[in-house]
C-alpha cells in the first residue's frame with residue numbers, strides 16, 4: 001500500500017504573506033510563495049496522520065481535501081504548531097470518538113493547560129482528544145495501513161522540538177541543532193524535510209547555509225526546505241539550490 005506525504009503548510013510563524021499583507025522578498029504573483037504555517041499529513045489508506053495543528057489547520061484541510069485524521073503528532077508547543085487544535089473537534093463529531101495525540105511532556109502540559117476543554121468535558125462540551133507521551137519508536141495504524149515511526153529530540157533555540165522519521169523520510173520543521181548521536185538515524189534518507197528559515201542565521205532555526213552543511217554530511221536523496229520566511233522567494237531558492245534540494249510549497253504531495 002502506498003504512503004503519501006502532503007505538505008499542508010511550509011511557512012514560518014507568521015506565514016507568507018503576513019496578516020498585514022507583507023510579502024517580504026517573496027513575489028506575490030507566484031502562488032508557491034503563499035505559505036501557511038508548518039504542518040504535514042502522512043496518509044496510507046485510511047490511516048491519516050497529522051503532524052502539528054497550525055493556526056491555518058481548517059483552511060489547510062479544506063484545501064487539501066483531507067476528510068479524516070486518525071492521529072496527531074506534535075513537534076513542540078509553539079503557537080504556530082498548536083493553535084489550530086480546536087479544528088480537531090470536527091473529527092470527534094465525525095468519528096464519535098477521541099483522537100489520539102502524541103507529544104513530549106512539555107507540549108502535553110502546554111496543551112492541557114491552554115486547551116483544557118479538548119481533554120476534559122466542560123459545560124456539556126465533550127473531551128475530543130486523548131493525550132499520549134511520544135515514544136522513541138512506535139507505530140500508528142493497523143494491518144497494511146500501519147506506519148512505523150522513530151522520534152528524535154532536536155534543539156529549537158532554548159527549547160526542544162521533536163523530529164519524526166518514517167518511510168526513509170525525516171520531518172524536522174523547527175530546529176537549530178541536531179546532536180551528532182542522532183545522525184545515524186538520519187542516514188540513507190529518501191526525503192529530508194528540514195527547517196530552513198532564512199539566509200541570515202537565527203538562534204532557534206537553521207538558516208540556508210547551515211542546511212547546506214547538514215545535507216553534505218547526511219547526504220539524503222532529496223532535501224525539501226520548509227518553515228520558509230518571507231526572505232526566501234520560491235523561484236530564488238529553486239534557481240540557487242543544488243538540484244537535490246528543493247523548496248516546499250503548500251499542498252506539495254510526494255509518494256514516500
Ligand SMILES: [Zn+2]
Nearest residue numbers: 076078156174
Ligand atoms: Zn517553534
